Amino acid sequence: MTLIFAKQMANYFSSDFKLGILGGGQLGKMMLYTTRKFDIKTHVMDSSEEAPCRSACNHFTLGDLMDFDAVYNFGKQVNLVTFEIENVNVDALEKLEKEGIKVYPSSKNLRIIQNKATQKLFYRDHGIPTSDFTRFAYLSEIEDAIDNGGLKFPFVWKAAQFGYDGNGVKIVRQLSDLEDLPKGECIAEDLVPFKNELAVIVVRNPNGDVKTYPVVEMEFHPEANQVEYVICPARIDEAVAKKAKNVALKVSEAFKHVGLLAVELFQTETDDILVNEVAPRPHNSGHQTIEANYTSQFEQHIRAILNLPLGKTESIVGGIMVNLVGAEGHTGDVVYENIEEIMSLEGVTPHIYGKKQTRPFRKMGHVTIVNEDLNDARRIAEQVKKTIKVISK
Numbered sequence: 001m002t003l004i005f006a007k008q009m010a011n012y013f014s015s016d017f018k019l020g021i022l023g024g025g026q027l028g029k030m031m032l033y034t035t036r037k038f039d040i041k042t043h044v045m046d047s048s049e050e051a052p053c054r055s056a057c058n059h060f061t062l063g064d065l066m067d068f069d070a071v072y073n074f075g076k077q078v079n080l081v082t083f084e085i086e087n088v089n090v091d092a093l094e095k096l097e098k099e100g101i102k103v104y105p106s107s108k109n110l111r112i113i114q115n116k117a118t119q120k121l122f123y124r125d126h127g128i129p130t131s132d133f134t135r136f137a138y139l140s141e142i143e144d145a146i147d148n149g150g151l152k153f154p155f156v157w158k159a160a161q162f163g164y165d166g167n168g169v170k171i172v173r174q175l176s177d178l179e180d181l182p183k184g185e186c187i188a189e190d191l192v193p194f195k196n197e198l199a200v201i202v203v204r205n206p207n208g209d210v211k212t213y214p215v216v217e218m219e220f221h222p223e224a225n226q227v228e229y230v231i232c233p234a235r236i237d238e239a240v241a242k243k244a245k246n247v248a249l250k251v252s253e254a255f256k257h258v259g260l261l262a263v264e265l266f267q268t269e270t271d272d273i274l275v276n277e278v279a280p281r282p283h284n285s286g287h288q289t290i291e292a293n294y295t296s297q298f299e300q301h302i303r304a305i306l307n308l309p310l311g312k313t314e315s316i317v318g319g320i321m322v323n324l325v326g327a328e329g330h331t332g333d334v335v336y337e338n339i340e341e342i343m344s345l346e347g348v349t350p351h352i353y354g355k356k357q358t359r360p361f362r363k364m365g366h367v368t369i370v371n372e373d374l375n376d377a378r379r380i381a382e383q384v385k386k387t388i389k390v391i392s393k
Contacts, residue, residue, distance in 0.1 A: 012038070012040050012306055012308075013038055013039055013040065014039045015041075016041070017040065017041060017079050017080075018041050018042070018043055018059075018077065018078040018079050018080075019035060019040055019041065019042050019043070019078060019079070019080055019082070019302075019306075020042075020043045020044075020045070020074060020075060020077070020078030020079075020080065020081040020082070021042060021043070021044045021045075021053070021057070021081075021082055021083065021084060022044075022045055022065055022071065022074070022081065022082070022083040022084070022085070022088050023044075023045075023046060023053075023065060023083055023084035023085035023088070024044045024045070024046025024048065024051030024052060024053035024054060024057075024060070024084075025046070025051065025052055025053070025084060025085065025353070026052050026351075026353035026354075026355075026363065026365075027084035027085070027281060027282045027298075028044060028046075028051075028052070028053040028057075028084040029052040029053050029056060029353065029354065030282065030287075030290070030296075030298045030351075031082075031084065031282065031298045031301060031302060032044075032053060032056040032057060033290075033296075033298060033299075034296070034298055034299040034302045035057075035302060036056065037299075038302070040302070041058045041059075042057040042058050042059070043057065043058065043059040043060075043061065043074070043077060043078050044057040044059070044060050044061070045060075045061040045062075045063045045065065045070070045071075045074045046060075046061075046062070046063075046065070047062070047063065047064050047065060048062075049062060050355070050356055050357075052353050052354035052355060055354065061074055065083075065085065065087060065088045065089065066087060066088070066089050067089060068089050068091055068092045069092075070089075070092075071088060071089040071092035071093065072089075072092040072095060072096060075092065075093070075096040075101050075103075076096070076099075076101070078101070079101070079102070080101070080102040080103070080104065080305065080306070081093065081096060081101060081102070081103045081104075082103075082104055082105075082259065082281075082301070082305050083105075083110075083281060084281055084282065085281070086110060086113060086114050086279070086280070086281070087114070087162060088110065090107050090110055090111045090114065093107035093110065094107040094108075094111075102305075104206075104258040104259050104304075104305040105255075105257045105258055105259045105261075105280040105281075106257070106258065109255050109257050109280055110280060112255075113278060113279075113280055114161060115160050115161055115185075116158050116159070116160050116161070116163070116187055116277065117133075117135040117160045117185065117186075117187050118160075119277060119278070120133050120135075120187060120189075121135075122254070123251075123275055126250075126254040128247070128250055128251055128254060128275055129247065129272065129273060129274050129275060130274050130275045130276075131189045131190045131192045131266070131274055131276075132189070132190045133187045133188060133189040133190070134150075134151065134187065134188050135160075135185075135187050136185065136186050136187065136188065137184075137185055138183060138184065138185070139178065139181055139182065139183045139184070139186060140183070142157070142178065142186070142188055143175070143178065145188075146175065151188055153172065153173050153174060154171055154172060154173045154191045155171075155172055155188045155189060155190060155191055156169065156170070156171055156172070156188070156189040156190075156191055157169070157170045157171075157172050157177075157178070157181060157186055157187075157188055158186060158187050158188075158189065159181075159182055159184070159185075159186050160184070160185035160186055160187060161184075161185070168182075171191065172188075192266050192268060192274060193268065193269050194266040194267055194268050194269065194274075195267045195268065195269060195271075196217055196218075196234065196236060196266075196267040197217070197218045197219075197220065197264065197265070197266060197267075197276070198215055198216065198217055198218070198234055198236070198244050198264075198265040198266070198267055198273075199215070199216050199218060199230075199262055199263060199264050199265060199283070199285035199286075200212055200213065200215050200216075200244055200245055200247075200248035200262075200263050200265065201213040201260055201261070201262050201263070201283060201285065201286045201289075201297055202248050202249060202251070202252040202260070202261045202263060203259070203260050203261075203297075203300045203301070203303075203304050203310055203313070204252055204256075204257055204258055204259070204261070204304060205258060205303070205304040205305075205307045205308070205310060206258050206307045207307060209309075209310050210249070210252060211300075211310050211313045212245050212248060212249065212313065213286060213289065213293065213297070213313045214232055214233045214234075214241075214313070214314070214315055215232075215233060215234045215236065215241045215244045215245060216230050216231060216232040216233070216234055216285050216286075216288075217230070217231040217232075217234035217235055217236065218230055218231075218264075218285060219231070221325075221361075226323060226325065226361060226363075227284050227285070227323055228322065228323055228385070229320055229321065229322055229323075229378075229381055229385075230284065230285050230286075230287065230288055230320065230321040231320050231374070231378065232288055232289075232292060232315060232318065232319045232320070233315065233318065233374070235374070236267065237271075239271075240267060240271055240273070243271075243273050244265055244267070244273050247263070247265065247273045247275060248261075248263040248265070251263050251275060251278060255278075255280075257280055258304060258305060259280065259281070259301050259304045259305045260280070260281060260282055260283070260286075260297060260300065260301045260304065261278055261279070261280055262278060262279040262281070262282075262283030262285055262286065263275060263278050264276040264277050264278065264279075264285070281301070282297045282298050282301050283297070284321075284323070284366075287321045287351070287366050287368065288319035288320065288321040288368050288370075289319075290349075290351070290368065291319060291349055291368045291370050292315050292316060292317055292318065292319025292368065292370050293312075293313060293314065293315050293316060293319075294311060294312035294313070294314055294316060295310075295311025295312055295313060299311060300313070317370045317371065317372055318370065318371055318372060318373070318374040318377050319368055319369065319370050319377065320368070320369045320370075320374075320377045320378060320380075320381040321366050321367070321368055321369075322366060322367045322368075322369070322381050322384050322385050323363060323366050324336075324350070324352075324363070324364050324365035324366055324367060324388065324390050325360075325361045325362060325363055325364060325390060326358035326359050326360050326361055326362040326364055326390050326391075326392075327358075327360065327389055327390055327391050328360045328361075329360070330358055330359070330360065330390070330391045330392040331357075331358065331359045331360070331392055332357065332358065332392035332393060333356065333357065333358075333392055333393045334355065334356060334357065334358040334364060334390060334391075334392060334393075335390075335391050335392065335393055336350075336352065336364075336365075336388065336389075336390060337388065337389040337390075337391055338387045338388050338389060339388055341387055341388075342367065342383075342384045342387050342388050345369075345380055345383065345384065346371070346380070347369050347370045347371050347377070347380065348367060348368070348369055348380065348384060349367065349368045349370075350365060350366075350367045350388075351365050351366050351367070351368070352364070352365040353365050358390055358391070358392050364390045365390075367381075367384050367388070369381045369384065
């Protein structure tokens with residue numbers, strides 16, 4: 001086994017092997033921490049000339065990720081394709097696979113995950129616990145279902161496709177909440193009474209080796225529906241943590257994915273675990289792993305898709321991640337106010353994504369706080385959140 005892995009490494013490290021990454025945002029940029037460390041050549045495609053990845057990859061292509069020809073032609077230039085965002089042309093990925101280009105995670109899994117209705121049906125078909133839901137082809141069908149008593153308030157509306165960072169999700173408590181929502185395909189989920197929102201990152205390579213990261217707890221911004229804090233380890237009973245990992249592993253086994261799979265979960269009032277949704281890539285719930293774990297999620301994703309030995313996933317120290325998002329009322333050239341002040345705090349590391357323009361709630365960076373005492377880490381995280389401001393000039 002060691003010899004096999006050694007041969008694989010020779011094919012990737014300081015070689016002509018080309019890894020293609022679709023999407024040039026912050027997740028791709030943090031993947032490049034690893035490819036630069038391992039001297040793996042990278043090609044990145046993104047639709048923005050100012051993509052954060054541009055300064056760190058070996059070759060940058062400007063292109064529309066949803067355009068068949070752009071994705072297909074990009075994929076033909078590399079040996080293996082991965083992605084840091086789900087909104088990618090799946091038909092192009094499928095054709096690349098048929099022509100012998102490796103794509104991880106697979107086009108088959110991405111096609112399921114891209115559509116939240118299809119994703120929920122997948123859970124139902126595989127006996128994976130998730131909230132009850134109804135699929136609708138058009139928003140107007142929700143109104144009809146309410147009128148005839150087939151759907152009752154409150155519920156969670158989700159756009160079937162193209163949701164991100166809290167967009168495409170809304171709690172509907174009255175008919176007027178449906179106004180101004182996209183008119184296309186969507187789902188209505190039962191509003192789950194829960195204690196905690198949790199996440200488990202599962203990593204799997206083509207050999208079938210599987211590892212999980214510790215369960216994390218997520219605290220969300222009440223208005224933007226974005227994660228404000230990721231807390232690791234989650235402040236839950238060990239029995240609940242074990243149940244969460246088992247559910248995440250069941251999801252991983254059902255997909256048989258390659259790479260990272262971030263499984264977002266609800267811990268209900270009765271300590272049941274329900275799957276909310278998944279992301280087949282590095283995820284916001286794993287950013288703290290850069291400082292707090294033996295192997296970061298970004299390095300782990302690269303190891304997995306290249307079928308290399310998986311790294312140790314355990315935490316070295318307790319970690320909390322704070323998202324840095326654009327302040328309300330600020331749009332334009334970004335300024336990180338008081339960043340020097342937070343850097344003077346013990347165990348604090350900022351990560352700035354390289355986006356030059358800020359706008360309200362746009363993800364601009366994150367800050368990791370590590371501390372042997374998780375309560376101290378949470379206190380410092382609160383201080384960080386109150387101190388640093390992402391504003392415009």
